[in-house]
Amino acid sequence: MANLGFKIIEATRSASQSIAAHGFRSFLTTLGVIIGVASVIGVVSVVQGFSASITQEFDGMGTNVINIESYTPRKASLQGLYASLGYDDLIEIKHRVKGISNVTPTVTIWGSNAVISYRGESTDTMVIGTASTYQKLYAVYPDAGRFFNLSDDKSRRRVAVLGPSIITKVNIKGDPIGQYISISGEWFKIIGIAEKRGKLFGFDQDDFILLPYSTTRALLGGAEEPDISIGLQVDDMQMIEQIKQQLKNVLRRNHNLGKDAADDFKIATADQMLETFNQIIGSTTLVLAGIVGISVLVGGIGIMNIMLVSVTERTREIGIQKALGATRFDILLQFLIEAVFLCLLGGLIGLVLGFGAGSLISSATGLPEATVPLWAVFLAFGFSAGTGLIFGIVPAFKAANLDPIDALRYE
Amino acid sequence: MSPVETVIQLRSIAKHYTMGGEGFYALQGIDLDIYLNDYMAVVGSSGSGKSTLMNLLGCLDYPTDGQYHLKGMAVASLDENRLAGIRNREIGFIFQNFNLLPRASALQNVMQPLIYRGSPLAERKRRAEDALAMVGLQDRMHHVPNQLSGGQRQRVAIARALVTQPAILLADEPTGNLDSSTTVEIMALFDQLHEDGQTLIIVTHEPDIAYRCRRVITLKDGRLISDVANSATVISQAKGVGAHG
Numbered sequence: 260m261a262n263l264g265f266k267i268i269e270a271t272r273s274a275s276q277s278i279a280a281h282g283f284r285s286f287l288t289t290l291g292v293i294i295g296v297a298s299v300i301g302v303v304s305v306v307q308g309f310s311a312s313i314t315q316e317f318d319g320m321g322t323n324v325i326n327i328e329s330y331t332p333r334k335a336s337l338q339g340l341y342a343s344l345g346y347d348d349l350i351e352i353k354h355r356v357k358g359i360s361n362v363t364p365t366v367t368i369w370g371s372n373a374v375i376s377y378r379g380e381s382t383d384t385m386v387i388g389t390a391s392t393y394q395k396l397y398a399v400y401p402d403a404g405r406f407f408n409l410s411d412d413k414s415r416r417r418v419a420v421l422g423p424s425i426i427t428k429v430n431i432k433g434d435p436i437g438q439y440i441s442i443s444g445e446w447f448k449i450i451g452i453a454e455k456r457g458k459l460f461g462f463d464q465d466d467f468i469l470l471p472y473s474t475t476r477a478l479l480g481g482a483e484e485p486d487i488s489i490g491l492q493v494d495d496m497q498m499i500e501q502i503k504q505q506l507k508n509v510l511r512r513n514h515n516l517g518k519d520a521a522d523d524f525k526i527a528t529a530d531q532m533l534e535t536f537n538q539i540i541g542s543t544t545l546v547l548a549g550i551v552g553i554s555v556l557v558g559g560i561g562i563m564n565i566m567l568v569s570v571t572e573r574t575r576e577i578g579i580q581k582a583l584g585a586t587r588f589d590i591l592l593q594f595l596i597e598a599v600f601l602c603l604l605g606g607l608i609g610l611v612l613g614f615g616a617g618s619l620i621s622s623a624t625g626l627p628e629a630t631v632p633l634w635a636v637f638l639a640f641g642f643s644a645g646t647g648l649i650f651g652i653v654p655a656f657k658a659a660n661l662d663p664i665d666a667l668r669y670e
Numbered sequence: 671m672s673p674v675e676t677v678i679q680l681r682s683i684a685k686h687y688t689m690g691g692e693g694f695y696a697l698q699g700i701d702l703d704i705y706l707n708d709y710m711a712v713v714g715s716s717g718s719g720k721s722t723l724m725n726l727l728g729c730l731d732y733p734t735d736g737q738y739h740l741k742g743m744a745v746a747s748l749d750e751n752r753l754a755g756i757r758n759r760e761i762g763f764i765f766q767n768f769n770l771l772p773r774a775s776a777l778q779n780v781m782q783p784l785i786y787r788g789s790p791l792a793e794r795k796r797r798a799e800d801a802l803a804m805v806g807l808q809d810r811m812h813h814v815p816n817q818l819s820g821g822q823r824q825r826v827a828i829a830r831a832l833v834t835q836p837a838i839l840l841a842d843e844p845t846g847n848l849d850s851s852t853t854v855e856i857m858a859l860f861d862q863l864h865e866d867g868q869t870l871i872i873v874t875h876e877p878d879i880a881y882r883c884r885r886v887i888t889l890k891d892g893r894l895i896s897d898v899a900n901s902a903t904v905i906s907q908a909k910g911v912g913a914h915g
Binding site: 262265266269276277280575576578579580581582583584585586587588589663664667 | 725728730731750751754755757758759763765769770771772773774782783785786787788790830834
């Protein structure tokens with residue numbers, strides 16, 4: 260076996276020669292593998308692009324952030340009982356739980372209450388009512404102007420921080436700072452423009468308006484208190500589990516929940532959200548990879564078919580080679596390497612096409628930039644080589660087992 | 671000519687085939703010694719067992735019965751891989767239809783047998799170039815077979831057979847596909863090889879070819895019916911066989 264490597268080199272050379280001799284046929288043969296690998300890589304590159312940008316997003320948010328939202332169990336929602344978090348919950352948390360900061364209420368308004376207009380231009384957006392601590396908690400910094408402060412909130416000032424997309428949506432001319440914009444029929448002074456964040460999942464992340472929480476309450480009017488979500492920051496990450504438990508206790512007491520009652524709220528950390536997200540991405544990738552795996556299988560059958568034809572066509576050549584002293588193993592190796600080589604070539608083309616398609620899809624739909632992780636490259640090549648080996652073995656054995664005399668006589 | 675060294679020794683060789691439920695002997699009771707530097711023709715009508723003998727001598731097939739010693743080795747008891755090794759080292763095949771690898775250049779064709787024995791590229795190239803030069807094709811080395819004439823193709827095949835320095839050169843109707851002037855050239859090349867000490871076995875049905883050889887054996891119905899070393903006898907024998915066939 261000392262010259263096995265050398266025989267592999269020779270077989271590779273002869274394989275490339277015979278693949279080149281039937282260029283178009285070789286291309287058609289590998290088309291199944293090309294399409295298979297291209298779809299794997301295409302899908303993976305888009306999904307991984309998502310994943311990378313989401314992860315970055317979460318990293319920006321900080322792992323020490325906890326979010327609390329109301330949660331209505333299915334059974335209760337069928338009965339028309341909706342859970343809610345109120346400002347009193349926030350006050351309780353602030354007073355009773357130690358080791359936290361930037362406790363921030365957020366109320367989000369969509370639809371008819373979120374219609375904005377500026378000099379006759381009118382559109383709707385997402386209006387977020389929150390406290391000045393929002394800025395520190397979610398790291399939203401104004402590109403121009405300032406964020407609202409505690410006194411804006413306390414005196415219900417009608418001031419607004421705009422997401423940069425709003426400027427183009429209602430066509431604000433000149434310096435927006437100091438100008439007025441109408442939200443749900445009330446006039447607000449623009450005091451700041453948030454920095455641009457771009458698109459995610461095709462959603463414009465810059466299409467929002469931030470208002471002080473108290474102002475938003477006034478804007479909503481009505482007797483019913485809105486359902487808010489509460490964000491807060493844990494000062495010491497070591498304490499995060501204890502703090503979550505404390506939050507749970509405070510909210511359960513405040514909501515008068517009995518011993519057997521389920522929580523009517525959800526406490527989520529950035530880590531957990533990231534983990535959930537990664538699980539979704541992971542299973543999506545797996546399912547898609549499985550589906551495209553089938554197309555590689557189909558491609559493999561194509562390879563086997565053509566390799567069998569090729570063995571028959573080259574029966575005489577095989578006879579000559581055997582007469583010249585080629586062993587069964589020599590012939591087996593030659594045809595196996597030809598199949599693997601063909602598949603790897605298909606894999607390479609598929610890789611390039613897949614990445615190209617992924618990038619194209621990403622840029623056309625405003626999704627995050629497509630990335631191909633190294634494991635996907637190895638997977639694609641491993642898959643291709645495996646396909647070649649598995650589907651090449653039958654033709655290769657057929658070739659190796661030919662009787663030299665019959666093969667030489669073959670017309 | 672006195673026998674110097676026995677290269678091939680066949681003892682009561684038989685080859686039995688079953689075809690369509692009926693068995694028959696393609697070869698029967700063959701005793702034959704082939705000596706170093708023999709220049710031997712095998713003649714006989716079609717169906718006489720020439721091809722079967724050729725396949726057995728060339729280690730492409732196993733005899734049903736009998737002993738075959740090649741340079742003292744009991745070939746009939748070797749396994750397939752060993753037999754491939756014997757073909758590679760000891761046998762040089764030359765075929766009627768040349769049997770070159772169609773996509774490979776003359777040089778690559780000649781290098782091919784050396785691949786199976788694992789010679790490094792530089793050595794393969796040097797030996798193949800030498801072999802091609804010996805048959806006068808040093809300036810056609812990079813042509814593929816269909817860019818070469820019939821005579822040139824057969825020269826490439828001869829170079830390929832010689833490159834391994836085999837114990838015997840086994841030619842099966844080597845001039846069958848060639849015109850008369852090319853036939854003369856190829857036979858002159860065989861004569862030259864004989865003079866250089868090569869052992870040659872030529873299967874043929876052409877009396878002219880057999881006439882060039884120093885020894886002629888005749889097969890009929892799978893049996894060896896004559897083994898003569900006299901050129902004069904050869905002509906009448908070969909012609910006689912032709913008339914019978």
